[in-house]
Amino acid sequence: MSPKASGSKPLTSRNRDASVIAAAIEVMSEKGYAATSIQEVADRVGVLKGSLYHYFDSKEELLSRILAESHATMDELQGEIRAQGLRPYEELMEYIRRQTIWYLENRERANIYFTERRHLTGERRQRALEAGRTFEKYIQDLVIAAQKDGDIRQDQDYRLITRFLTGALNGVRFWPSRSGKQFSVEEIAEASVALVRSAISTP
Amino acid sequence: MSPKASGSKPLTSRNRDASVIAAAIEVMSEKGYAATSIQEVADRVGVLKGSLYHYFDSKEELLSRILAESHATMDELQGEIRAQGLRPYEELMEYIRRQTIWYLENRERANIYFTERRHLTGERRQRALEAGRTFEKYIQDLVIAAQKDGDIRQDQDYRLITRFLTGALNGVRFWPSRSGKQFSVEEIAEASVALVRSAISTP
Numbered sequence: 288m289s290p291k292a293s294g295s296k297p298l299t300s301r302n303r304d305a306s307v308i309a310a311a312i313e314v315m316s317e318k319g320y321a322a323t324s325i326q327e328v329a330d331r332v333g334v335l336k337g338s339l340y341h342y343f344d345s346k347e348e349l350l351s352r353i354l355a356e357s358h359a360t361m362d363e364l365q366g367e368i369r370a371q372g373l374r375p376y377e378e379l380m381e382y383i384r385r386q387t388i389w390y391l392e393n394r395e396r397a398n399i400y401f402t403e404r405r406h407l408t409g410e411r412r413q414r415a416l417e418a419g420r421t422f423e424k425y426i427q428d429l430v431i432a433a434q435k436d437g438d439i440r441q442d443q444d445y446r447l448i449t450r451f452l453t454g455a456l457n458g459v460r461f462w463p464s465r466s467g468k469q470f471s472v473e474e475i476a477e478a479s480v481a482l483v484r485s486a487i488s489t490p
Numbered sequence: 491m492s493p494k495a496s497g498s499k500p501l502t503s504r505n506r507d508a509s510v511i512a513a514a515i516e517v518m519s520e521k522g523y524a525a526t527s528i529q530e531v532a533d534r535v536g537v538l539k540g541s542l543y544h545y546f547d548s549k550e551e552l553l554s555r556i557l558a559e560s561h562a563t564m565d566e567l568q569g570e571i572r573a574q575g576l577r578p579y580e581e582l583m584e585y586i587r588r589q590t591i592w593y594l595e596n597r598e599r600a601n602i603y604f605t606e607r608r609h610l611t612g613e614r615r616q617r618a619l620e621a622g623r624t625f626e627k628y629i630q631d632l633v634i635a636a637q638k639d640g641d642i643r644q645d646q647d648y649r650l651i652t653r654f655l656t657g658a659l660n661g662v663r664f665w666p667s668r669s670g671k672q673f674s675v676e677e678i679a680e681a682s683v684a685l686v687r688s689a690i691s692t693p
Contacts, residue, residue: 319608321524402605405522440688447665447673447681454661455654462653470650478650485643486689 306332307342308356311349316395320350320403350403351411357393357400358418364389365425375432376439376488380480382429383456387476390460397460426452430487440489448487455483507545509535511559514552519598523553523606553606554614560596560603561621567592568628578635579642579691583683585632586659590679593663600663629655633690643692651690658686 310331315323325346329336343349368382390397407415427449433439439448462475470478513534517526528549532539546552571585593600610618630652636642642651665678673681 319522319524321522443681443684444673447678448685450661450665451658451682451685454664455657457664458653458657458661461657461660462650470647475650478646479654481646482651482654482689485691485693486685488688490688 303332303334304342307339307349308353312353312395312399315350315353315399315403320346320399320406325349347407347411350399351407351415353396353399354404354407354415354418357396358415358422360389361386361422374438375429375436379426379429379433379452380484382426383452383483384476384480386456387459387479388472390456391463391472391475394460394463401457401460423449423453437489439487443487451486452483455479455486506535506537510542510545510552511556515556515598515602518553518556518602518606523549523602523609528552550610550614553602554610554618556599556602557607557610557618557621560599561618561625563592564589564625577641578632578639582629582632582636582655583687585629586655586686587679587683589659590662590682591675593659594666594675594678597663597666604660604663626652626656640692642690646690654689655686658682658689 307328311323311328314327314331318327323346325339325343326336328349329339332339343352364385365382368378368385371378371381373381404415404419427445430439430445430449430452434441434445434448439445456479459475459479463470510531514526514531517530517534521530526549528542528546529539531552532542535542546555567588568585571581571588574581574584576584607618607622630648633642633648633652633655637644637648637651642648659682662678662682666673
């Protein structure tokens, strides 16, 4: 059954979809994908396992839906930022700032995105890989344009700069888990952008 | 049985230990920890499952040994670099360069380190967490010292700089998997250090 079909169901069914996704994120975060059972997700939502299969035909489909939602959110964010008509360099900084905030506010989702993707197979795997490439290409295109504008240093290959940026971005989800002073999401995002600016700007 | 005890066994047993660890790394990299079976590791080594239990009493013990070996290597690396008597800032850069190279040359091990740690329980978990803290503290102490020396920028909190550095370091294992031009391990390490230097140096 296509997730898209949920649009035509009554509101209660749409809420049910969201509850199932939320419960699946919880269980997968606690146990990891491999140890997660559909039974446990059903228990968490408070429905029978059979009724859950009405919405998701397999555990893999659940994982695929979680990742697809994360990708859709990133797409939307990119669209919003692109619409601001900033210089490529400033668009890149704004994207890093906002994507950092999203990761920090959706850490369980982000962790599943990074650690469980490899469990997808076949078409679902292809879709997830393609979405990952689109994400990296968005950043890389901005790096190329900003290098051309003279805003990003030209002594480093654009591919290495892109990987450095995706690494800095993806690593930020670990920041708050360390002991010591708690920083706000905004403080972390501002610090990350300030450090990245110094790293890649033309001196 | 303690892994330490292997030192007193004949050479063939010690090789066997190393073969088992290498096989476990392979299988866990392919399938993930949860889906890995001792049977499969035994098949890969070419021994009976029962004889493997002679060396490792559980799958968790195998994972724990893999992580302990990785930590021991990092400890050794830190000791070697510390012995060079560099300024804290330069020690930090040298550590990032060499740790980056280690991650790139031991990607399967590094991936297990980051994605499977959470499967450890009890004392093994405590040991792994403690080792992780030691690793981060080494970096943080260098950041504090280099900030005091005036080599690292003082407009950002040392904890945020530390997390930025560990993020950059940990993210580097994803760099070579992208499509496009292949960079050598040394090229990637040099680029990473150059970008990090610009990010954190006092302007």
